[in-house]
Amino acid sequence: MEAALTDAKTTRKHPRGLYLLFITEMWERYSYYGMRAVLVLYLTTALVSGGLGMDPAKAMMLYGFYTGAVYFTPLLGGWLTDKFIGLRTAITIGGITMALGDFSLFAFDSKTGVYLGLFLLIIGNGFFKPNISTLVGELYPDRNDKRKDAAFTIFYMGINLGAFFAPLVAGYLAEDLFHFTDTDGIEHFGFQYAFLASSIGMIIGQIIFTIFSRKYLGETGTKPMRTQSVTPEGKSKPLTKKEKQRTIGLIIVACFVVFFWAGFEQAGSSFTLYTQKFVDRNVFGYTVPTSWFQSVNPLFIIILAPILSAFWYRLSNTPRGDLKATTKMAFGMILLGLGFLVLIPAVLQTGSDESHITVKANMLFIIVTYLFHTIGELFLSPVGLSLVNKVSPVKIASLMMGVWLFSSAVANFVSGKLAALTHSLGYLEIFMVIGVAAFALGLILLLVSKKLHGMLFNEEL
Numbered sequence: 001m002e003a004a005l006t007d008a009k010t011t012r013k014h015p016r017g018l019y020l021l022f023i024t025e026m027w028e029r030y031s032y033y034g035m036r037a038v039l040v041l042y043l044t045t046a047l048v049s050g051g052l053g054m055d056p057a058k059a060m061m062l063y064g065f066y067t068g069a070v071y072f073t074p075l076l077g078g079w080l081t082d083k084f085i086g087l088r089t090a091i092t093i094g095g096i097t098m099a100l101g102d103f104s105l106f107a108f109d110s111k112t113g114v115y116l117g118l119f120l121l122i123i124g125n126g127f128f129k130p131n132i133s134t135l136v137g138e139l140y141p142d143r144n145d146k147r148k149d150a151a152f153t154i155f156y157m158g159i160n161l162g163a164f165f166a167p168l169v170a171g172y173l174a175e176d177l178f179h180f181t182d183t184d185g186i187e188h189f190g191f192q193y194a195f196l197a198s199s200i201g202m203i204i205g206q207i208i209f210t211i212f213s214r215k216y217l218g219e220t221g222t223k224p225m226r227t228q229s230v231t232p233e234g235k236s237k238p239l240t241k242k243e244k245q246r247t248i249g250l251i252i253v254a255c256f257v258v259f260f261w262a263g264f265e266q267a268g269s270s271f272t273l274y275t276q277k278f279v280d281r282n283v284f285g286y287t288v289p290t291s292w293f294q295s296v297n298p299l300f301i302i303i304l305a306p307i308l309s310a311f312w313y314r315l316s317n318t319p320r321g322d323l324k325a326t327t328k329m330a331f332g333m334i335l336l337g338l339g340f341l342v343l344i345p346a347v348l349q350t351g352s353d354e355s356h357i358t359v360k361a362n363m364l365f366i367i368v369t370y371l372f373h374t375i376g377e378l379f380l381s382p383v384g385l386s387l388v389n390k391v392s393p394v395k396i397a398s399l400m401m402g403v404w405l406f407s408s409a410v411a412n413f414v415s416g417k418l419a420a421l422t423h424s425l426g427y428l429e430i431f432m433v434i435g436v437a438a439f440a441l442g443l444i445l446l447l448v449s450k451k452l453h454g455m456l457f458n459e460e461l
Helices: 002-012 016-044 056-069 073-083 087-107 111-138 148-177 191-217 241-268 270-278 290-316 325-350 363-391 394-421 427-447 449-456
Strands: none
Touching: 016 056, 016 087, 016 111, 016 148, 016 191, 016 241, 016 270, 016 290, 056 111, 056 241, 056 270, 056 394, 073 087, 073 111, 073 394, 087 111, 087 191, 111 148, 111 363, 111 394, 148 191, 148 290, 148 363, 241 270, 241 290, 241 325, 241 363, 241 394, 241 427, 241 449, 270 290, 270 325, 270 363, 270 427, 290 363, 325 363, 325 427, 325 449, 363 394, 394 427, 427 449
């Protein structure tokens, strides 16, 4: 009896490898969000001030292309990993390549340096991103382990711990420590040092992963996923009818998720420029760096993720059970829409014409918007990662994680287009359209939630 209780207690704990992946992902996201926090500012700041002097609309299009492409290459990286290399090898390749990408942005202060750096970051992310998420799931041999939603929420905290500190460090380096005004009254910014800090962060994460992976991960993730789905004769097993049904279900869910991320990713583009120009950033005489506002979302994640993680686990052990993953994701989209609607009164107050600013919005508007978006993200993103891991056919597990991330690629391309339109149509029109669309699509997903759940888990309806 005592042994049984001990075993039960052990199974409730998460594997130690989860916390290694937590730390590795934390440093990778530190690298990504540190660079992202100042990218649009770097592109649009005048050459004489340390930027590239790019037109804002073009800069936001480039930003959208980059943030979209980093979620497109996981399709290729996931496929290569499933077929030829192990998860851990792919993560190492990705980490080194991304460190070189950030270093290129630091070393080559030019458009050529930007394009080279972004190219390396896009390729590296394709190997890193889908495979570290898949590796989290591989720590739990039972694909329907009740701890998985909680595990991915904990892992998500690692993402956001890095995302919280990154803009603070990048903003401090670029807009404070290395920011000065010369004798001619020209401002100078230290964007290059923010890129260097991102490269160093990626290197630290990769070193930690390499040193401790054997101890805390054992043999997990050392072989290609296809070797786990072969016949005794060594032939690859074809997908079953149920596996095909689950795959189709995941693709349908991913289509809905496109609209979530298209709105959410305004944080690094239109939200950044709106905050810089139209939000009162003065706090007791100190002007808060624009990039620091991108730390608001991850700060809320760090605070709220443990609460939701515990809530999902407790709910899963009640007689009624947990909410369906598709239902959680529908609520996430609705919350995103509400966040945009919070900004409408602010834009009505400030207008969209930066050449005629008579009043600036209280920063609480943007903070409350980030709060709604954060709760929506927690309902959708870690739950989605867990869902993909639970229902993906084993032989294409990393590829399906790539498909999931590909929805973010499409979303970011759309996001860049929408952000660019704020320059011609105005913030009010774009924020209103995104908010209403997200809210409506969330309601539609809620209506079809039961049907989609049946497809994903092969349940007869």
